[in-house]
Amino acid sequence: MAKKKKKMPGLNTSSTADISFMLLIFFLVTTSMDTDMGLSRRLPNPPDPDQEDAQVDIKSRNIMYVRLNSAGQLWIKDETFNDYVDISILRQRAKDFIKNEQNFSKWPEKHVKVIDHMGRCFVTDKHVISVQTARDTPYFAYFQVQNELVAAYSELRDEISKEKFGRLYESLDEDLKAAVRQYYPQNISEAEPKKYGVAQ
Amino acid sequence: MAGFKRKEGREMVEMNTSSLPDLIFTILFFFMMVTTMREVTLKVKFVVPQGTELTKLEKKSAVSFIYVGPPTDQLRAQMGSGTRIQLNDRYAEPREVMDFVAAERKRMVNEGDQVISIKADQHTHMGYITDIKEVLRKSWALKINYSASRRN
Numbered sequence: 001m002a003k004k005k006k007k008m009p010g011l012n013t014s015s016t017a018d019i020s021f022m023l024l025i026f027f028l029v030t031t032s033m034d035t036d037m038g039l040s041r042r043l044p045n046p047p048d049p050d051q052e053d054a055q056v057d058i059k060s061r062n063i064m065y066v067r068l069n070s071a072g073q074l075w076i077k078d079e080t081f082n083d084y085v086d087i088s089i090l091r092q093r094a095k096d097f098i099k100n101e102q103n104f105s106k107w108p109e110k111h112v113k114v115i116d117h118m119g120r121c122f123v124t125d126k127h128v129i130s131v132q133t134a135r136d137t138p139y140f141a142y143f144q145v146q147n148e149l150v151a152a153y154s155e156l157r158d159e160i161s162k163e164k165f166g167r168l169y170e171s172l173d174e175d176l177k178a179a180v181r182q183y184y185p186q187n188i189s190e191a192e193p194k195k196y197g198v199a200q
Numbered sequence: 201m202a203g204f205k206r207k208e209g210r211e212m213v214e215m216n217t218s219s220l221p222d223l224i225f226t227i228l229f230f231f232m233m234v235t236t237m238r239e240v241t242l243k244v245k246f247v248v249p250q251g252t253e254l255t256k257l258e259k260k261s262a263v264s265f266i267y268v269g270p271p272t273d274q275l276r277a278q279m280g281s282g283t284r285i286q287l288n289d290r291y292a293e294p295r296e297v298m299d300f301v302a303a304e305r306k307r308m309v310n311e312g313d314q315v316i317s318i319k320a321d322q323h324t325h326m327g328y329i330t331d332i333k334e335v336l337r338k339s340w341a342l343k344i345n346y347s348a349s350r351r352n
Contacts, residue, residue, distance in 0.1 A: 010214050020220070024227050036263070037254040038317060038345040046337045068326075135327035140249040142326050143346055147251040154253060190333075 039146055044189075062108045063128050064097050066090070066149075070134045072141030079106035087144050094152035098184065100124050117179045118164055128187045149188055156184050244269035244286050246321035250351035257345060262313040264304040265347075266297065268328055269321035283324050285332065294331040301339045319347040 065077040075084050078097060085093075100107040108127035115121050129149060133142050157169040157180050165172060169180055246269035257263050267286040271279040284291045287300045305311050316336055320329060336344060 007211065009212060012212065012215070016220055020223055020227060024230075036257040036260075036317060036345075036347060037350065038248075038257065038347040039251055039253060040255050040315075040343070040345045043333060043337050043342040043344060045342070046340065133326040133330070135325060135330070137326040138322070139320050139324040139326055139329055140322035142329070143249040143251060143322070143348065146346065147253050147348075150253040 070136040
């Protein structure tokens with residue numbers, strides 16, 4: 001038998017697909033998709049130069065002051081409370097204050113308001129949370145305060161959404177969301193930073 | 201039983217691999233799309249604060265970034281270690297934010313969607329942030345976003 005010349009078998013490349021899939025999965029698992037996240041806020045409109053400083057008179061029961069000193073310490077003041085506190089209690093305090101469930105005379109006044117989809121409601125929409133910082137307050141302290149306040153509002157909005165519509169705020173339609181926003185408007189005011197300890 | 205004849209040098213049926221390049225290209229495109237290219241070289245160092253109530257920045261094209269923090273290690277020798285504000289590729293003063301906002305607004309399709317993302321180091325003093333916010337208010341760039349990472 002004459003020896004036939006053996007054919008060189010072609011390189012089997014069928015596994016390349018598997019390899020590339022493995023690479024794909026590897027990258028899928030390891031890359032943190034660098035989505036930019038953050039706390040969204042809306043600044044108030046710029047002051048109108050034609051207008052005099054419109055000092056809106058707000059009843060003192062409607063205001064809760066949240067102040068941060070240069071050491072990042074948090075101080076809360078409203079009609080019932082006036083002390084340095086830890087950041088961890090801010091959320092609950094803000095919620096209690098905004099909600100004023102018992103219609104307590106030292107917390108924001110409640111009044112009747114007719115809101116679309118909700119009917120007559122007893123709301124505290126005149127409340128104001130005033131956040132004040134010093135120039136050398138560390139940014140993260142301020143950020144935590146903002147975060148807790150936004151959390152307080154979103155918890156309250158979730159509560160009322162569940163009560164009225166049986167769903168969480170995020171899953172509501174746009175007009176229902178607007179109704180909830182009327183029930184609990186975000187009234188966070190940020191005044192010019194002040195110098196503390198000079199004169200109060 | 202003549203049917204069983206041993207073939208010599210049995211050949212494997214080769215798989216059709218003509219689609220492999222397409223596959224690789226798919227992967228390539230996938231990564232090209234998901235990776236965010238940073239257009240500016242960072243001249244400041246920052247570690248953003250951590251929060252829980254975060255939202256994603258949806259429309260990338262409508263976002264402008266303002267970086268706040270101390271200069272990077274390479275630049276520290278020249279620039280010192282005080283807090284700096286970076287707009288585009290250079291250091292800037294708070295008042296220059298107004299021009300920056302106007303320039304950014306020009307390149308946007310829908311001006312109303314403009315969002316300013318403040319990427320500030322967590323140890324920055326609030327004074328810088330407040331200054332920037334005041335200028336942003338004056339230039340009617342009211343939608344802002346404090347960049348942060350998720351706290352677990």
